[in-house]
Amino acid sequence: xxxxELVARTGVPLATVxxxxxxxxxxxxxxxxxxxxxxxxxxxxxxxxIRALAAQGLPLPRIREIVRLLDGxxxxxxxxxxxxxAALPPYPPDDDAPEPxxxxxxxxxxxxxxxxxxxxxxxxAQLERALAAxxxxxxxxxxxxxxxxxRHVLGIAELDLDLLPTRSRDATVEAAVLGxxxxxxxxxxxxxxxxxxxxxxxxxxxxxPGSLDSPVADSQEQQ
Amino acid sequence: xxxxELVARTGVPLATVxxxxxxxxxxxxxxxxxxxxxxxxxxxxxxxxIRALAAQGLPLPRIREIVRLLDGxxxxxxxxxxxxxAALPPYPPDDDAPEPxxxxxxxxxxxxxxxxxxxxxxxxAQLERALAAxxxxxxxxxxxxxxxxxRHVLGIAELDLDLLPTRSRDATVEAAVLGxxxxxxxxxxxxxxxxxxxxxxxxxxxxxPGSLDSPVADSQEQQ
Numbered sequence: 001x002x003x004x005e006l007v008a009r010t011g012v013p014l015a016t017v018x019x020x021x022x023x024x025x026x027x028x029x030x031x032x033x034x035x036x037x038x039x040x041x042x043x044x045x046x047x048x049x050i051r052a053l054a055a056q057g058l059p060l061p062r063i064r065e066i067v068r069l070l071d072g073x074x075x076x077x078x079x080x081x082x083x084x085x086a087a088l089p090p091y092p093p094d095d096d097a098p099e100p101x102x103x104x105x106x107x108x109x110x111x112x113x114x115x116x117x118x119x120x121x122x123x124x125a126q127l128e129r130a131l132a133a134x135x136x137x138x139x140x141x142x143x144x145x146x147x148x149x150x151r152h153v154l155g156i157a158e159l160d161l162d163l164l165p166t167r168s169r170d171a172t173v174e175a176a177v178l179g180x181x182x183x184x185x186x187x188x189x190x191x192x193x194x195x196x197x198x199x200x201x202x203x204x205x206x207x208x209p210g211s212l213d214s215p216v217a218d219s220q221e222q223q
Numbered sequence: 224x225x226x227x228e229l230v231a232r233t234g235v236p237l238a239t240v241x242x243x244x245x246x247x248x249x250x251x252x253x254x255x256x257x258x259x260x261x262x263x264x265x266x267x268x269x270x271x272x273i274r275a276l277a278a279q280g281l282p283l284p285r286i287r288e289i290v291r292l293l294d295g296x297x298x299x300x301x302x303x304x305x306x307x308x309a310a311l312p313p314y315p316p317d318d319d320a321p322e323p324x325x326x327x328x329x330x331x332x333x334x335x336x337x338x339x340x341x342x343x344x345x346x347x348a349q350l351e352r353a354l355a356a357x358x359x360x361x362x363x364x365x366x367x368x369x370x371x372x373x374r375h376v377l378g379i380a381e382l383d384l385d386l387l388p389t390r391s392r393d394a395t396v397e398a399a400v401l402g403x404x405x406x407x408x409x410x411x412x413x414x415x416x417x418x419x420x421x422x423x424x425x426x427x428x429x430x431x432p433g434s435l436d437s438p439v440a441d442s443q444e445q446q
Contacts, residue, residue, distance in 0.1 A: 045361075052360035055352075085415055109413075115420040123419070127412035129278075134405045137275035138268075139398075141409065148382045149413060152375035157417035159371045161425060175362075180415060182357045186364065187414070188407045189350035190332075190372060192308055194380035195399070196346070197338040202384060 003029070006039045010047045017047070023060070025050055025067050049174060053181055062087050070173055082121050084177045088184075105131035112143070113150040156187070226252070229262045233270045240270070246283070248273055248290050272397060276404055285310050293396055305344050307400045311407075328354035335366065336373040379410070 007014050020026040026046055029037030046067070053063045065087040103119065106127040110117050117124060134141055160179055165171045230237050243249040249269055252260030269290070276286045288310040326342065329350040333340050340347060357364055383402055388394045 048360045052356050055356045055359070082419070106412075110416065115416060116423045117416055117419055121416070121419055123412045123415035126408060127416065130405065130408035130412060133275050133278045134409070136278070137271045137401055137405060139401060139405065142386075145382060145386065149379060149410065152378045153410065153413045154417050154421075155375045156372060157414055157421055159368060160414075160418060161421050163365075163368065176418070178360055178362060180418075182353065182360060182362065184411045184414070185349060185353040186357070187372065187376065187410065189329075189346045189353060190376045191380055191383075191407070191410070192346035192403060193333065193338060193340055193344070193350065194377050195308075195383060195403075196305070196340055196344055198377075198380055198384050200339045 001039050002036065003039060006043055006047070009044055010051075012047050012051060020047070020050060023064070025060075025064055027071065045174070049178060052178060058088070058181070066177055070170065070177070082118065084173060085122070085180050088177070088181050103128035105135070109141070109146050109150075112146055113154075224262050225259065226262060229266055229270070232267055233274075235270050235274060243270070243273060246287065248283075248287055250294065268397065272401060275401060281311070281404070289400055293393065293400070305341065307396060308345070308403050311400070311404050326351035328358070332364070332369050332373075335369055336377075 001009070003014065003017060006012075007017060010017075012020075017026065021028060026043060029039040029043065031037050049070075050063055050067070053066065054060075066084050069084040069087070103124050106124050107119075109127065109131070110124075131141055160183070164179070165175050224232070226237065226240060229235075230240060233240075235243075240249065244251060249266060252262040252266065254260050272293075273286055273290070276289065277283075289307045292307040292310070326347050329347045330342075332350065332354070333347075354364055383406070387402070388398050
């Protein structure tokens, strides 16, 4: 398809498409003349990926990093997947100490759950930082919480993998990166909403009449 | 306790404690002379809260917003809780369209799950944005995924509420804010690690011998 059709298909403005081409985020089309090129489904998918990551607030250099990994052919799927996912937020705060090296808190959790892991995977250091922050706030994660969270998270991850396309290395990495980036805010929003739902039911003594406003009452009546 | 003891107890440097006092993040101590004041456990807890939120990368104005809500007495617990949690990340991208008003995608999910919700709660708009991003990437959330995620997230949220202190309004709000801010990165890191664990087991055809490096093999042998 021509670039004008690519714009129409994806809804990404022409100037933005050209910008992504210049920046190397979008792979070049197949040249059909000195001034024209042909684009295909790969370009449509790539634009969707870039827009989805940008909409999550990812800075352009991080998107470039992910795209470069998707385009790389010299690495195993495992390594490419790990690196691409490490390029997603949350990022360590700028003024933070260097990455925790042996991650004792994260290791304890993973060993308790009996999970395989690569200690160099960025999520290990991410878990370590989060557990250390909890400890310093006087809220160390209890074994009970590790077990319950572990069980439910594994259930979610099982489904994620069940639904992951495996027809090609590219499709798998692309879906894994998108699924990680786009389902994390879904999960955190769902957890906050589940808290609200349960709190409204349980802590009625904390919610004097009138503190639950009508929309909640409305939705209760509708059930 | 004196300010020097507060520093020793919390590990927060004196200059930082004074800065938080000036900025109104830390409530003033009880004056014992023109130049001295006495501090108590509330100050220790408040410093832990500020440090924990800062370590998660929260900007100071957001921390101030949360602290102000904790100190406010004119609002119901429900409203204070909702506002404090809305001050936590993720934040909508700066250049984003205004908040989605009626949030049809989020409503569909919440109605399917039969959950009570307040449509003005920030997590509704957050869920709507995340679902819209998925749709625009061609990955709309299926009913199967809504049901499985919903069930597991509710299980996690049940435990969160079971473990929430309810001895006072302040303790509840403080623990809810901290628990939301600090357990979200734990959950997202655990999900990424669960993916790695399951992928290493399932997709052996994608991981040629040698692509799983020795630390993973080590941890497998240890089991």
